[in-house]
Amino acid sequence: MRKHTTAVALAAASALALAACSSAEPGNTGDGDGGGDTLTVGIKFDQPGLGLQKGAEYVGFDVDVAKYVAGKLGYDEDQIEFTEAVSANRETMLQNGDVDMIFATYSITDTRKEIVDFAGPYFVAGQDLLVAADDDSITGPEDLEGKNLCSVTGSTSAERIKDDYAEGVELVERPGYSECVSALASGAVDAVTTDDIILAGLAAAQEDPTVFKVVGNPFSEENYGVGLPKGSTDRCEEINTAITEMIDDGTWDELVATHTEGTGYTANAELNPPEPAACA
Amino acid sequence: MGDYLSGLWTVFETYNVLDAFWVNIQLTFWAGLFALALGTVLAIMRISPIASLRFVGTAYVNIIRNTPLTIIMTFMILALVFQLALELSSDLTTSFFRFAIVGLAIYHASFVCEAIRSGVNTVPLGQAEAARAIGLPFLDSARLVILPQAFRGAIAPLGSVLIALMKNSTVAAAASVTTETSSVMKVAIEFNPNYLLEIFGVFAIGWLILVIPVGLLTTWLSERLAVKR
Amino acid sequence: MSASVLFDAPGPRSRALTNLFNVLGALVFLALLGWVVYILQLKGQWSWTLWGPVFGSEFWLYYVWPGLQNTLRSAAFATVGAVVFGVVFGMGRLARNRLLRTASGAVVEFFRAMPVLLLMIFLNLAFARLMPQVEDRPFLAVVVALILYNGSVIAELVRSGVLNLPRGQGEAGLSVGLTEGQTLRSIQLPQALVAMLPALLSQLVVVLKDSALGQIIAYPELLRSVQRFASGNNNPLQALLVAAALFIVINWLLTVLAHRLARRLSSRTAGATRVVQTEAAVLPGGAATGVDGPDDGGPRPTAEP
Numbered sequence: 001m002r003k004h005t006t007a008v009a010l011a012a013a014s015a016l017a018l019a020a021c022s023s024a025e026p027g028n029t030g031d032g033d034g035g036g037d038t039l040t041v042g043i044k045f046d047q048p049g050l051g052l053q054k055g056a057e058y059v060g061f062d063v064d065v066a067k068y069v070a071g072k073l074g075y076d077e078d079q080i081e082f083t084e085a086v087s088a089n090r091e092t093m094l095q096n097g098d099v100d101m102i103f104a105t106y107s108i109t110d111t112r113k114e115i116v117d118f119a120g121p122y123f124v125a126g127q128d129l130l131v132a133a134d135d136d137s138i139t140g141p142e143d144l145e146g147k148n149l150c151s152v153t154g155s156t157s158a159e160r161i162k163d164d165y166a167e168g169v170e171l172v173e174r175p176g177y178s179e180c181v182s183a184l185a186s187g188a189v190d191a192v193t194t195d196d197i198i199l200a201g202l203a204a205a206q207e208d209p210t211v212f213k214v215v216g217n218p219f220s221e222e223n224y225g226v227g228l229p230k231g232s233t234d235r236c237e238e239i240n241t242a243i244t245e246m247i248d249d250g251t252w253d254e255l256v257a258t259h260t261e262g263t264g265y266t267a268n269a270e271l272n273p274p275e276p277a278a279c280a
Numbered sequence: 281m282g283d284y285l286s287g288l289w290t291v292f293e294t295y296n297v298l299d300a301f302w303v304n305i306q307l308t309f310w311a312g313l314f315a316l317a318l319g320t321v322l323a324i325m326r327i328s329p330i331a332s333l334r335f336v337g338t339a340y341v342n343i344i345r346n347t348p349l350t351i352i353m354t355f356m357i358l359a360l361v362f363q364l365a366l367e368l369s370s371d372l373t374t375s376f377f378r379f380a381i382v383g384l385a386i387y388h389a390s391f392v393c394e395a396i397r398s399g400v401n402t403v404p405l406g407q408a409e410a411a412r413a414i415g416l417p418f419l420d421s422a423r424l425v426i427l428p429q430a431f432r433g434a435i436a437p438l439g440s441v442l443i444a445l446m447k448n449s450t451v452a453a454a455a456s457v458t459t460e461t462s463s464v465m466k467v468a469i470e471f472n473p474n475y476l477l478e479i480f481g482v483f484a485i486g487w488l489i490l491v492i493p494v495g496l497l498t499t500w501l502s503e504r505l506a507v508k509r
Numbered sequence: 510m511s512a513s514v515l516f517d518a519p520g521p522r523s524r525a526l527t528n529l530f531n532v533l534g535a536l537v538f539l540a541l542l543g544w545v546v547y548i549l550q551l552k553g554q555w556s557w558t559l560w561g562p563v564f565g566s567e568f569w570l571y572y573v574w575p576g577l578q579n580t581l582r583s584a585a586f587a588t589v590g591a592v593v594f595g596v597v598f599g600m601g602r603l604a605r606n607r608l609l610r611t612a613s614g615a616v617v618e619f620f621r622a623m624p625v626l627l628l629m630i631f632l633n634l635a636f637a638r639l640m641p642q643v644e645d646r647p648f649l650a651v652v653v654a655l656i657l658y659n660g661s662v663i664a665e666l667v668r669s670g671v672l673n674l675p676r677g678q679g680e681a682g683l684s685v686g687l688t689e690g691q692t693l694r695s696i697q698l699p700q701a702l703v704a705m706l707p708a709l710l711s712q713l714v715v716v717l718k719d720s721a722l723g724q725i726i727a728y729p730e731l732l733r734s735v736q737r738f739a740s741g742n743n744n745p746l747q748a749l750l751v752a753a754a755l756f757i758v759i760n761w762l763l764t765v766l767a768h769r770l771a772r773r774l775s776s777r778t779a780g781a782t783r784v785v786q787t788e789a790a791v792l793p794g795g796a797a798t799g800v801d802g803p804d805d806g807g808p809r810p811t812a813e814p
Contacts, residue, residue: 327515328516329515329516329519329523329527330527330530330531332527332531332534332535336534342761342764343757345760346714346718346756346757346760346761346764347718347753347756347757347760348717348718348719348720348721348722348732348756349718349721350721350722350724350725350732351721351732351749351752351753351756354732354749355749355753358745358746358749359746359749362746363548363549363552363554363746364545364548364549365548408515411515412515412516412517417516418515418516421515421516422515426515447622447623447624447625448624449624450624450626450627451626451722453626453725454724454725461624461627462624462626462627462630465627465630465631466630466634469631469634470634473634473638476634476635476638477635480631480635483627484619484623484627487622487623487624487627488619488622491622492618492622495622
């Protein structure tokens with residue numbers, strides 16, 4: 001018995017060693033020199049539909065917008081270096097020059113504007129709910145009374161619902177949206193909450209994109225901007241021009257459609273596509 | 281100075297440190313009880329005459345002991361609550377709390393088992409031989425002769441497991457228990473970064489108050505109760 | 510004590526009874542397993558769309574391997590740091606200078622009483638506030654928290670290791686004219702360290718397991734890395750199971766290694782090598798407790814039973 005298990009363990013260990021030999025470093029170790037021939041762009045790595053690492057590739061709406069804008073700024077796709085910008089680190093990464101710009105579901109707020117610059121917005125999202133497609137009992141945050149709601153750890157979006165809409169909602173915090181979605185799929189929770197386009201991306205990532213639906217009753221306004229280091233007015237204007245062009249030539253519509261395909265999601269038409277705000 | 285103190289006061293009015301510690305104490309108490317029961321059963325299995333029971337006991341200890349507690353806690357939620365749809369309460373928050381207890385108990389039972397086995401090793405061979413010689417079957421000799429002495433010899437390692445369990449109860453955070461000390465401290469500091477050291481200091485003192493007496497008590501107990509040989 | 514002195518060789522009746530219970534036990538186990546498999550089937554958790562990605566090269570190359578590297582990197586730094594910390598403070602606790610002894614003792618007892626997770630979360634937030642220019646703050650928080658805690662445990666191992674050497678070792682040093690400090694450094698400490706090696710290996714298991722706490726502060730170690738993969742493939746449970754299996758295999762190999770080492774080293778030192786039992790009792794978040802080794806897990810003036 002003992003000999004046998006040792007052999008299995010050794011086989012597993014050598015399989016690991018093999019994996020080690022054939023592995024290539026993923027391109028996420030940006031040294032962040034910020035300049036020269038490459039453009040370092042901060043994105044999310046774990047949000048399907050927006051910014052997702054898929055092997056050595058990065059896919060999603062944010063990624064594609066970043067590629068488009070970078071193209072207009074004169075960078076080829078292979079000159080872009082993507083690096084992970086976790087929500088909590090975004091301002092710091094810009095301040096330290098770890099990244100040149102950030103496309104990571106980055107809402108423009110007054111507090112943030114004090115320490116970083118924003119180009120855009122390139123998308124206006126709103127907090128919404130993801131529910132099972134056949135669930136008609138939830139049409140807005142008020143309906144969550146007595147229901148179970150999942151959100152990711154450290155986000156204040158679920159608290160907002162508890163404070164403003166439904167006091168009796170039962171909050172579940174998990175470290176990743178995939179866990180929330182699997183809880184929704186199995187019926188352990190009734191809804192998942194965050195920005196609508198993120199929810200649409202999660203729904204689109206399902207094998208069958210029609211099992212969930214975004215309720216479509218957003219109750220906040222999140223202006224996704226391009227984060228830039230303080231004092232980048234020139235670059236901000238260049239980016240705004242690129243965003244306007246992207247909206248005018250139809251790429252924007254196409255990208256939103258591609259990344260939420262099959263979910264029946266449409267961006268809030270009153271606010272989208274947005275007009276980039278003037279650079280400070 | 282007045283501002284500073286009133287600010288600090290507000291922090292601890294908003295975040296009730298005692299409540300947070302109470303959660304850890306409850307987690308420890310219940311998980312400790314279950315872990316002791318399960319661990320004792322495992323220990324008996326591991327010294328029992330039945331090969332299959334020994335195998336199960338050994339496999340349990342080897343697997344659980346080598347798994348990070350974070351993974352066990354995540355597993356409790358992902359597999360048991362989300363997929364198998366098990367419920368320990370109709371209220372989800374209470375359910376998470378109870379699953380955290382189960383996770384802590386499952387993990388620490390393997391260490392309780394090893395602690396008791398180490399206690400069994402302090403019992404001289406002659407005791408077991410004497411038990412057999414007067415015709416006691418296995419369960420009786422374990423129950424009447426071996427285990428009572430083994431527990432007394434295992435107090436020190438069991439105390440260590442208890443202290444580890446107390447501290448590990450913070451990992452309930454991975455099972456969505458957000459009211460325990462480490463989660464409360466995190467939120468308190470995030471919203472009041474000016475009081476970084478003060479907040480940590482208060483929680484640290486709380487842990488010292490909780491852990492050190494248990495350490496001293498088990499040392500005292502193990503010296504008092506050890507079977508003198 | 511070997512188990513066999515506890516019971517007689519089973520006779521034909523008890524053998525039959527044992528077999529009966531084995532069969533019954535196996536049936537109960539199978540029934541339970543079947544129920545789990547069935548429920549998971551109902552929830553669609555056996556679907557190849559969820560399992561397939563876990564066997565794809567993308568998962569292993571871009572998620573498991575980088576995650577494993579981060580886990581091993583933090584564990585390696587933490588272990589080296591903890592040994593240095595442990596030797597320094599262990600010697601501090603053996604120092605003749607009373608002040609030094611008390612101060613070392615206070616530091617060691619403080620960090621042994623702190624939950625590693627609490628320490629990790631605090632350090633992560635403290636680094637963000639005090640040195641935002643450092644990029645790899647979660648990594649630092651994980652490593653420093655592990656060093657402080659495990660270093661304190663090792664300090665205790667060092668102290669008890671030296672105290673448990675036969676008296677003759679220290680006396681011999683003194684009698685050939687070495688000072689107490691020289692005796693400690695050149696005779697007692699080296700032997701204590703050799704005797705500690707197996708315990709250190711088991712401590713490495715503790716470090717590896719605790720490094721998974723880094724997941725909670727978003728350090729991209731193995732667990733978090735596979736969870737990131739799961740967010741693109743909707744298979745958090747499958748990814749979790751793979752991470753768990755990897756941790757178990759690695760830690761189990763380390764445990765086996767610790768026992769081999771303990772057996773080999775016993776002739777090299779006058780001290781007792783720690784992991785002497787066939788099972789090293791690695792205390793949860795605590796020190797290695799060989800059956801006759803130092804117990805740990807809490808502040809306790811006398812480490813030896």
